[in-house]
Amino acid sequence: MKSKFIDAVKQSVKSLFYPQKIDETKISKHAIEIIKVLKKNNYEAYIVGGAIRDILMNKNPKDFDIATDATPEQIKLLFRRSRIIGRRFKLVHVMDGRGIIEVSTFRAKPHNKEVMRNGVTKDNEYGTLKEDAERRDFTCNSIYYNPLTKVLIDLYGGVKDIRAKKLAMIGDPKKRFDEDSVRILRAIRFSAKLNLTIDKNILEAIESKKSQLQSIPYSRLFDEIMKLFLTGHALQSFDLFKRFNLSKYYFPSFESKNPKAQSFLLKGLSDTDDRVRANKSVNPGFLLAVFLWSDVKKLWEERNKTSINTTVALHDAIDLVLAKQSKVFPIQKRVGVTMSEIWRLQPRFSKLHPKRIYRLLGHPRFRAAYDFMLLRDHHEEIEFGLGKWWTNFIVADEHTKSILVKNIKLK
Structure with missing residues (x-):
């Protein structure tokens, strides 16, 4: 895209082109270098979307996307450590160390609509900056910035909406x-x-x-719904989820009127947000185990009255809940396995026998199951002192561990 095109766009769409004070200390040096290379080879290039939006909102962006008039093939020729990806729309990942910058060609709305199996319209059609801005969804995500010329391009009033x-x-x-x-x-x-x-x-x-x-398709919905709850704003997302009455489509357990069940759920969401803010890993299996726990717990208590033991009762309850959930909103198999293991390990925390303690400690899902047990302990669902004992045991050295095991006596 040449300067003549920019002038034409200015006149035709009355766009907002102006120097803007951007905190460039928050911009990835790798992103700036990519733009320099593209510019040197006579291509236009801008940082676009979430990164600029976040900087304007005084946040620290995690990801940087670049939009350019260069095609994926042209981009790849310029960067040795790069690869073309994507089915719906080809784009290029340019790598630097462990970091990846996503570089995409300006897109246009497709003239011939082709709907893929996941329900998305295929739009592998290149266009101009104006067309690229138009096809983006929200105004706050359609702001372009060139860190070399210090020029910000805002065709749809995204800056104004961010300020408002x-x-x-x-x-x-x-x-x-x-x-x-x-x-x-x-x-x-x-x-x-x-x-x-x-x-x-x-x-x-x-x-x-x-x-x-x-x-x-459920596979696409699952990923999008998990973004609601696993990116640091789970509590706010939960409120909006209920406000728009989406629970009935995906997680009917959200509608429980049981105060303890609601408290358990909200504490799990809050803990997840805390982990994200602390840059700790978050597990969709753990969060979904929290979502459906009230259903499992209720059935477990009912089955306990007729089952041969509490473990069998729990397993029956888990199978029934997962079968019921699959009819409402299926959960990916790998995530379902994690959820099931977290639940099935819960009775084992009460069996404080030396061999069983160390066997449980070595289980691949121990840490997630332990965190879940602490959540239950917070809501007084397990024997008093059990959570504290396990916490002391985990942080202890081997000598102290052996003493704790020998002197097992919950208070």
């Missing part, structure tokens, strides 16, 4: 949701993550279009 703390959509929300219903969940996620008020036009469109989410 408003989440607004480019174009008619109903039409944009028809193009891709997953944008409904993205609207909820960005509102929760960025503390932005959802524009009333989007609110109306969500209410009228949310049933379309049921036609989206």
Whole structure:
């Protein structure tokens, strides 16, 4: 894209082109170097989307995306450590050490619509910066910045909306949701993550279009829903999830009126947010185990009355809950296995016999199951002192461990 095109765009769309004070200490040096290389080879290139949005909101961006008029093949020729990826739309990952910068070619709306099996319209069609900006979903994600010229390009008032703390959509929300219903969940996620008020036009469109989410393949929905709860704003997402009555589609257990069940769920969400803020790993299997625990616990208590022992009762309860959940919103098999193991290990924390203690300690899911047990301990679901004993045992050296095992006596 040459300077003549920029001038034409200025005149035709009355866009906002102006120098903008950006805290460049928050911009990836790797991203700047990529833009320098593209510019040196006579290509236009801009940092776009979430990174610029976050900087304007005084946040520290984690990911940097670059948009350019160079094609994926042209980009790859310029960077030795790069690879072309993507089926829906080809883009390039440019690597530097362990970091990856995503570089994409300006996109345009496809002239011939081709819907893939996952329900998404294939749009592997290149365009201009103006067309690229138009096809992005929210105004706050359609801001372009060139760190070399210090010029910011904002065609749809994203800066103004960020300052007003408003989440607004480019174009008619109903039409944009028809193009891709997953944008409904993205609207909820960005509102929760960025503390932005959802524009009333989007609110109306969500209410009228949310049933379309049921036609989206579960695999794609699962990933998007997990982003709601595993990226540091789980509590806010939970509130919005219930506000838009999405629980009935995915997790009916959210609607439980049991105060203890609600408290357990909210504590699990809060702990997950704390882990994200502390840059600790988060596990979707653990969080889903929290989501469905009230159902498992209720059935476990019922089965305990007729089963030969509590472990068998728990296993029956788990199988029934997972079977029921699969009819509402199936959970990926690998995640379901993690959930099941976390639950099945719970009775073993009460069996404080030397061999069983060390066997449990060596289990691959021990840490997740231990964290889950502490959550239960916080809600007085297990024997008093059990959580403290295990915590002391885990941090102890081998000599102290042996003493703790020999002197097992819960208070």
